[in-house]
Amino acid sequence: MAAQLGLQRRRALAWLGSAAAAGPALLLGGCGGGGGSDASGSLAGLVAASGTASATTATPTTSTSSSGSSTTTGSSTSSSSSSCTALPGETAGPYPADGTNSSSGSTSDILTSSGIVRSDIRSSFLGTTTQAGGVQTTLTLTLLNTSSSCAPLSGYAIYLWHCDRDGNYSLYSAPTESYLRGVQVTDSNGQVTFTTIFPGCYSGRWPHMHFEVFQSLSTATTGKNSILTSQLAMPSAVCGAVYPYATGYTSSVANFAAVSLSTDNVFGDNTSAQIAAMTPAMSGSVAAGYTATATIGIAR
Incomplete structure (x- = not known):
């Protein structure tokens, strides 16, 4: 855990240093979406008007998809994975809407x-x-304990968020919207499933999704309580299949052509094993949609 926190701190300091040299605009947009709309007022106002969530009434979602080496039979899923990779901590970026930034x-x-x-x-x-x-x-995430033979971790909360197909983030560069953000609680197999869209690619970043893991739903009240903050890298082949051919992803074509995993300011210093673990396995098509699975390894 200390090593993850040290890595996050070094990345954050390096990003802030480069952003400060480039000016205020980069400080806001370096890890964010493609728009520069002012979120003042609507950002906190939308959330304040929504009330407070009841952290004790949520029911964990049972997944019917598998991740890693898990096997699925009907509504019962059993994990058979014997190895898993602890994911590195990564920056939440400037658009988490988790109470950690303004x-x-x-x-x-x-x-x-x-x-x-x-x-x-x-x-x-x-x-x-x-x-x-x-x-x-449709993304299924499986949370496994790397310190206990990759045993499933149940009852943990996972917060997922990402940009829209134009590269904008709700509550920020899309200030009146709150889409593409949600929390699920892992079931007895350590799994959660989200239905979302394939994210766009904005300038300077490899296409990705953000997530935070919390010990429980009751502790998922601020990003400061997370036990892991990281990102998922979208598969290159799927990006190449979606961006030129799917409606609404026009700006992603040129942005994706100008970026690589090795030069990305988040994924660029990860090992090949970490990148493999951070890249969801995906199948499907633009017309039919995609099914994705990823394993989140964490030491508990």
Whole structure:
């Protein structure tokens, strides 16, 4: 854990140093979306108007998809994985909406909002009900304990968020929206499933999704309580299949052509084993949508 925190601190300091040299605009946009809209007012206002979530009434979602070496039979899933990779900690970026940062003086903590515990995260639930357009992606995450023979970790909360197909983040560069953010609680197999869209690629970053892991739903009230903050790297082949051919991803084509995993400021210093673990396995098509699985290894 100390090594993960040290790595996160070094990355954060390095990013802040380079961003400060480039000016205020980069400090806000370096890890964020493609828009520069001012989130003042709507950022904290939308969340404040939504009320407070009840952390004791959520029911863990049972997944019917498998990740890693897990096997699935009907609604019962058993893990048969004998090895797993501990994922490195990564920056949450400037757009987590988890109470750890502010934009134009407003601080947003969507983790305390009623409705944040949900499986389908495509629609906004604060202020509007706009559904984010894009290629449907069903993502199953399996949380495993790397210190205990990769045993499933149940009862943990996972917060997932990412940009829309235009590269914008809800509550920030898409300030009136709250889509593409949600929390699920791991079931007895350590699994959660989210229905979302394939994220766009914005300038300077490899296509990715953010996530935070919490000990329980009751502790998932701020990103400061997370036991792991990291990111998932979208598979190159799927990016190449989606961006040129799916509606609405036009800007992602040139952005994706200009970036690589090795030069990305988040994934660039990870080992090949870590990158493999951070890249979801995906199948499907633009027309039918994609199914994705990833294993999150964490030492507990």
